[in-house]
Amino acid sequence: xxxxxxxxxxxxxxxxxxxxxxxxxxxxxxxxxxxxxxxxxxxxxxxxxxxxxxxxxxxxxxxxxxxxxxxxxxxxxxxxxxxxxxxxxxxxxxxxxxxxxxxxxxxxxxx
Amino acid sequence: xxxxxxxxxxxxxxxxxxxxxxxxxxxxxxxxxxxxxxxxxxxxxxxxxxxxxxxxxxxxxxxxxxxxxxxxxxxxxxxxxxxxxxxxxxxxxxxxxxxxxxxxxxxxxxxxxxx
Numbered sequence: 767x768x769x770x771x772x773x774x775x776x777x778x779x780x781x782x783x784x785x786x787x788x789x790x791x792x793x794x795x796x797x798x799x800x801x802x803x804x805x806x807x808x809x810x811x812x813x814x815x816x817x818x819x820x821x822x823x824x825x826x827x828x829x830x831x832x833x834x835x836x837x838x839x840x841x842x843x844x845x846x847x848x849x850x851x852x853x854x855x856x857x858x859x860x861x862x863x864x865x866x867x868x869x870x871x872x873x874x875x876x877x
Numbered sequence: 878x879x880x881x882x883x884x885x886x887x888x889x890x891x892x893x894x895x896x897x898x899x900x901x902x903x904x905x906x907x908x909x910x911x912x913x914x915x916x917x918x919x920x921x922x923x924x925x926x927x928x929x930x931x932x933x934x935x936x937x938x939x940x941x942x943x944x945x946x947x948x949x950x951x952x953x954x955x956x957x958x959x960x961x962x963x964x965x966x967x968x969x970x971x972x973x974x975x976x977x978x979x980x981x982x983x984x985x986x987x988x989x990x991x992x
Contacts, residue, residue, distance in 0.1 A: 799980065799981075807985075808967055808983040808984065808985050808986050809920070809967070809981075809983045810983070811980035811981065811982070814980065852878075855918065862926060864922060865922065865931060865981065866922075867919050867920035867921075867922075867923075868919060868921040869920065870920075
């Protein structure tokens with residue numbers, strides 16, 4: 767079945783540094799969602815990307831969908847301690863809103 | 878806070894016990910999901926219900942039995958579980974449409990420990 771590779775698995779940064787996580791697929795994706803899960807919490811929806819080459823911004827977060835729709839990235843500018851958590855990419859596979867979650871990138875931010 | 882509630886939040890059970898997890902969504906959605914999240918694997922989709930009909934069963938062992946009596950409620954019945962079934966079980970809901978891919982709203986999860 768469809769799978770996505772998410773890298774890195776873990777990233778440790780100093781507060782104020784930038785952070786990027788990448789999501790790669792061997793197949794073309796129809797669209798992709800990103801979720802954040804805080805420690806001890808549950809996944810929370812961040813964004814959905816649909817169009818080839820699409821770029822969306824949410825304050826310090828920038829999401830990109832590759833031109834070939836086989837990869838996506840999430841970039842955080844000037845990280846803050848509130849950014850701590852695990853970031854998952856989740857493309858759709860087939861119908862019925864079936865999401866395939868990546869393994870996630872766990873972000874640690876040290877003050 | 879997300880409109881999806883789950884009970885219990887924590888559950889410890891023996892391998893011979895029978896228990897049920899409950900999920901309720903207050904968002905008027907028409908699709909509900911069960912996921913398993915363990916330390917060793919990514920978030921795994923277990924079951925999908927659309928309009929109260931099971932449309933997806935991701936090769937889940939029969940010791941997990943879902944039930945969706947209406948569009949707002951979802952249950953996961955557990956029996957004769959194994960220690961490796963210990964995990965966080967997450968329920969989610971979404972509004973499904975023919976051409977819309979909508980976000981999923983997750984509940985807080987049930988932390989299950991099988992002894």
